[in-house]
Amino acid sequence: MSKNKVIRRILTVMIIVVLGMFITIYISIQGLNKKIGSVEINNIDLYKVRDGEYSGDYSFKEIIASKVKVTVDNNKITNIDLIEHKYGLGKKAETIISRVIDSQSLNVDVVSGATASSKVILKSIENALTKEKVN
Known part of the structure; x- marks a missing residue:
């Protein structure tokens, strides 16, 4: 296998891993926002x-x-x-x-x-x- 093909495969794997991390973080943030939305703030007299x-x-x-x-x-x-x-x-x-x-x-x-x-x-x-x- 040529050096260029190896480099392309390594870059492709790295891009997939980074993209997966960003998707995971995004989903986590969306879940947190949904949960924090349920926190009720009561007004005080x-x-x-x-x-x-x-x-x-x-x-x-x-x-x-x-x-x-x-x-x-x-x-x-x-x-x-x-x-x-x-x-x-x-x-x-x-x-x-x-x-x-x-x-x-x-x-x-x-x-x-x-x-x-x-x-x-x-x-x-x-x-x-x-x-x-x-x-």
Whole structure:
């Protein structure tokens, strides 16, 4: 067998392997997106939340996680500190914090292209506001 044929066969096998890996990754991501879509974010009645600081966290499949500290004053969210965010490709989801503060609600649109991270951050905020205050 000639050297060129051997090289072509090796390249063909490599291309097939790489293509297979990309297909597997794509299918995995689609499965994760479907599962994260089922995570329900419950809105919080801020009139039932006492003034103070609250911490909360949430993780999804140990791939995406966040920890927040939420400050409430006069029944309004005045600040949200993102203490930790394990995000993979979803760093841009961190902008959802300003949406929550501006709307004073967890009922906000997720950040396009960062749905999973957006939902994890929102769930962390929800979990914080349903716990006892830190101080």
